[in-house]
Amino acid sequence: MPASTPTFRILKADRLMDGRDSPVQTDVSVLLQDDRIRAVGPDDQIAFPDGASGEVLEFPGGTLLPGLIDCHTHTNMPGTGRRGEDVNREDTDAIRVLRSAHNVAIALQTGVTTVCDCGGWNETTFSLKEAIREGTVNGPRVLASGRPITTTGGHCWFMGSEADGVDGVRSAARLLIKQGADFLKVMGTGGSTLGTDPFHPAFSMEELQAIGEEGHRRGRPVVAHCRTNDAMRMCVDAGFDAIMHGWFTDDTGAKMYDQALAEHIASHGVRVNPTLQITRSRFFLWEERKARGELSPEEEAQYERMKASHGETLSHAGELFKTGVKLMAGSDCGWGYYPFGHFDRELKAMVDAGLTPTQAIQSATYNNAELLGVASDIGTIDAGKLADLIVVDGDPSEDITLIGNVTAVFRGGERVK
Numbered sequence: 001m002p003a004s005t006p007t008f009r010i011l012k013a014d015r016l017m018d019g020r021d022s023p024v025q026t027d028v029s030v031l032l033q034d035d036r037i038r039a040v041g042p043d044d045q046i047a048f049p050d051g052a053s054g055e056v057l058e059f060p061g062g063t064l065l066p067g068l069i070d071c072h073t074h075t076n077m078p079g080t081g082r083r084g085e086d087v088n089r090e091d092t093d094a095i096r097v098l099r100s101a102h103n104v105a106i107a108l109q110t111g112v113t114t115v116c117d118c119g120g121w122n123e124t125t126f127s128l129k130e131a132i133r134e135g136t137v138n139g140p141r142v143l144a145s146g147r148p149i150t151t152t153g154g155h156c157w158f159m160g161s162e163a164d165g166v167d168g169v170r171s172a173a174r175l176l177i178k179q180g181a182d183f184l185k186v187m188g189t190g191g192s193t194l195g196t197d198p199f200h201p202a203f204s205m206e207e208l209q210a211i212g213e214e215g216h217r218r219g220r221p222v223v224a225h226c227r228t229n230d231a232m233r234m235c236v237d238a239g240f241d242a243i244m245h246g247w248f249t250d251d252t253g254a255k256m257y258d259q260a261l262a263e264h265i266a267s268h269g270v271r272v273n274p275t276l277q278i279t280r281s282r283f284f285l286w287e288e289r290k291a292r293g294e295l296s297p298e299e300e301a302q303y304e305r306m307k308a309s310h311g312e313t314l315s316h317a318g319e320l321f322k323t324g325v326k327l328m329a330g331s332d333c334g335w336g337y338y339p340f341g342h343f344d345r346e347l348k349a350m351v352d353a354g355l356t357p358t359q360a361i362q363s364a365t366y367n368n369a370e371l372l373g374v375a376s377d378i379g380t381i382d383a384g385k386l387a388d389l390i391v392v393d394g395d396p397s398e399d400i401t402l403i404g405n406v407t408a409v410f411r412g413g414e415r416v417k
Contacts, residue, residue, distance in 0.1 A: 008054030067113025072330025079339030
């Protein structure tokens with residue numbers, strides 16, 4: 001059977017950001033061949049191969065970047081304020097997986113070409129990944145953890161992977177890998193699930209080590225939801241690869257930054273996804289009520305405390321970064337009041353924490369690809385990599401909010417309609 005004729009495209013924009021913490025390039029073009037980047041170089045050196053022709057796409061005023069990678073989403077969730085308990089009680093798996101398809105389509109259209117699902121019901125997120133792979137659903141690449149491993153009655157117990165004891169968590173990890181988990185997600189503390197404790201470790205050290213061993217034996221990154229200092233320290237010592245949230249609190253829930261812990265995280269090469277926007281995604285509701293004069297004095301005081309607490313969280317994330325911890329951009333969208341389609345707000349929050357726009361973009365491109373083991377294919381604009389690319393109007397290296405002005409998205413070389 002004769003080989004198919006390659007398809008070529010040349011992309012030209014005013015600027016190029018390659019996904020690293022490096023200067024913006026100008027007068028640079030990118031040559032695509034089928035689903036891959038064939039060449040990157042000065043405009044006058046990029047041309048179609050001899051005897052070939054193709055499409056030239058020009059984006060005056062635009063910036064070309066790698067497709068964004070959101071390392072923390074929950075595609076089953078609606079982002080409308082419904083709790084996990086509500087979605088568990090009121091929805092079926094069929095509704096959840098259809099909602100996932102809807103959510104990831106929005107993410108793709110807004111420049112997120114890879115989505116990590118960090119916890120869904122039963123096998124729904126594996127079904128989503130397969131549907132996208134076979135073309136039934138139009139969406140970004142999906143890396144799925146499947147059900148998060150949690151203790152009996154622990155955070156997100158209703159998703160279907162309660163496990164206790166070393167043998168129990170080992171079995172849970174092996175089953176998830178068998179079913180297609182790209183990484184393992186562990187609930188290292190409680191969270192918003194009713195009846196759980198966010199401020200004490202959920203697992204023993206032996207249980208955490210067993211999960212880490214199983215994941216790493218099969219080449220899977222292992223990440224942990226952690227909302228307290230003690231649990232973060234345990235997950236670092238258990239050999240985990242990344243911490244999600246990573247909010248510094250003591251066992252009473254009080255904000256308590258620990259520089260020694262930050263240095264411990266940095267020295268072990270553990271990444272942190274600080275999920276900064278999820279907290280302030282609720283602020284607009286309070287602002288609307290305040291504008292309507294509906295806040296009582298007690299509620300006004302509560303709102304001010306929430307804003308002050310968020311300010312501390314931003315400061316802690318900035319200190320982590322200064323200490324040398326690599327940060328990962330992940331929105332936690334779908335949860336709470338954070339709908340899909342607004343990943344740009346997470347990058348804005350990271351800049352508010354002290355990163356430069358270029359560093360924030362790196363946290364959503366190369367840093368995430370490296371941790372997830374896919375940096376050979378995505379995360380930067382380099383010859384040989386998959387042509388997952390976006391174009392935004394303006395210069396996001398100067399103003400990070402412009403990362404939301406997406407004018408073109410390419411997934412595997414094909415322009416997303």
